[in-house]
Amino acid sequence: MEFRVANPQDLPLIRELADQIFRAHRPGQHMADEFPYLYDHANAHHWYIAVQESAVVSMIGAMVWPATIAGAKTSVASMGSVATDPQWRRKGLSSHLLKLAQDCLVKERVRVALISGDLPLYWRFGARPIGRVRWYALDPSSSFAGKPSWFVRNIDDQADALIVARLYQSRATRFSRTLPQLEAMLKAQPLTQVEKGQKTALLVFDGPQPLAYLIVNDRPFNGQEPSRLLEWAGDPRAVLYGISGLEEGSRAGMRIPVLPEDLGLEGALKALKPVSQGPVSWLAKVMDGEGLAHDLWGLWHESGSILPQISEIAPDQYRLVVGDDTWAIDAAKLTEWIFQDTQSDRPRGLETIWPSPALWPEGLNYI
Numbered sequence: 001m002e003f004r005v006a007n008p009q010d011l012p013l014i015r016e017l018a019d020q021i022f023r024a025h026r027p028g029q030h031m032a033d034e035f036p037y038l039y040d041h042a043n044a045h046h047w048y049i050a051v052q053e054s055a056v057v058s059m060i061g062a063m064v065w066p067a068t069i070a071g072a073k074t075s076v077a078s079m080g081s082v083a084t085d086p087q088w089r090r091k092g093l094s095s096h097l098l099k100l101a102q103d104c105l106v107k108e109r110v111r112v113a114l115i116s117g118d119l120p121l122y123w124r125f126g127a128r129p130i131g132r133v134r135w136y137a138l139d140p141s142s143s144f145a146g147k148p149s150w151f152v153r154n155i156d157d158q159a160d161a162l163i164v165a166r167l168y169q170s171r172a173t174r175f176s177r178t179l180p181q182l183e184a185m186l187k188a189q190p191l192t193q194v195e196k197g198q199k200t201a202l203l204v205f206d207g208p209q210p211l212a213y214l215i216v217n218d219r220p221f222n223g224q225e226p227s228r229l230l231e232w233a234g235d236p237r238a239v240l241y242g243i244s245g246l247e248e249g250s251r252a253g254m255r256i257p258v259l260p261e262d263l264g265l266e267g268a269l270k271a272l273k274p275v276s277q278g279p280v281s282w283l284a285k286v287m288d289g290e291g292l293a294h295d296l297w298g299l300w301h302e303s304g305s306i307l308p309q310i311s312e313i314a315p316d317q318y319r320l321v322v323g324d325d326t327w328a329i330d331a332a333k334l335t336e337w338i339f340q341d342t343q344s345d346r347p348r349g350l351e352t353i354w355p356s357p358a359l360w361p362e363g364l365n366y367i
């Protein structure tokens with residue numbers, strides 16, 4: 001068995017295995033159409049594969065994203081399309097490829113992995129739930145008033161990409177998306193197809209002035225689940241105004257995720273109470289703690305009186321020093337202490353760090 005980084009010639013076999021495993025029940029649909037950037041030839045070097053007699057029998061795909069966490073620049077990788085040919089399962093292939101992916105991605109200065117799914121496999125790798133999302137549910141009568149000059153229309157996936165990009169850049173914590181990536185995301189609507197809902201993407205204007213955009217997954221899982229706000233940027237009151245214009249069936253019970261940084265949205269929803277609270281819907285792992293500390297240095301310096309020191313003492317093992325206290329912890333614990341603010345044993349000093357990257361609570365946008 002050969003474990004290696006893929007090259008563009010491997011992509012046809014990668015796509016074949018992906019369709020065989022993830023699209024067996026949806027003939028005619030292809031993963032590569034839904035995630036065009038992930039499966040693009042130019043991204044072949046972010047696939048990690050196990051090859052047996054010229055066949056790809058196990059694989060992991062990644063997208064590398066520059067990301068901004070509360071203004072600090074870092075780099076994250078979203079990992080997905082984790083699959084092993086049924087005949088080769090439970091032999092440790094995926095576990096091995098996760099380690100290979102980490103070794104390669106860290107060399108590219110990726111600090112954090114974001115992994116879709118919640119498998120014991122990922123927990124053993126050291127990935128953990130992070131972030132905090134308060135979920136609000138709209139009742140059918142909910143409506144949010146706007147000004148007479150406000151109006152809402154659908155996003156045109158090509159013509160409006162620049163407006164969406166400008167609004168998106170106003171978020172302090174975000175993935176970097178190039179304009180072509182954003183256009184592809186708006187066009188491919190990958191999450192919709194995964195969750196079998198109807199995606200609605202709207203822009204809200206005050207006269208000629210764009211105020212906000214929002215993307216809603218309308219009645220996902222074949223209408224079995226309430227609609228959900230997937231992402232937005234701009235004026236939160238305009239977002240709620242946009243939602244008010246959706247037909248009643250789409251609005252009824254709609255779930256609105258509120259991240260710790262979304263104070264404006266929470267304020268605008270103040271008449272309601274959150275129906276639940278939990279981490280984001282994917283796992284994360286700090287893959288390079290020293291590198292992450294380097295990237296977040298300015299943020300920590302701004303907000304903390306005691307600066308934490310992180311040094312790697314063995315693979316995935318760290319020494320953390322905060323003031324006079326020292327801990328020896330693994331990557332999973334480091335991930336929780338940095339990004340999960342509900343940890344009761346989290347050292348004082350780390351609390352001052354913005355509990356991000358909440359980024360987007362839904363999906364990873366690996367387009």
Ligand SMILES: CC(C)(COP(=O)(O)OP(=O)(O)OC[C@H]1O[C@@H](n2cnc3c(N)ncnc32)[C@H](O)[C@@H]1OP(=O)(O)O)[C@@H](O)C(=O)NCCC(=O)NCCS
Nearest residue numbers: 021082083084089090091092093094095096116117120121
């Ligand atoms: C999930 C999936 C990728 C795992 O692939 P895999 O190559 O079998 O993964 P591993 O062998 O590393 O680990 C799988 C299990 O086998 C066990 N295992 C590993 N080596 C083993 C061995 N030599 N003998 C017995 N069991 C072994 C692992 O402990 C692990 O146990 P777990 O069920 O508690 O997690 C595979 O089952 C798959 O393709 N599933 C369908 C697609 C999917 O769901 N992908 C994930 C999307 S989030």
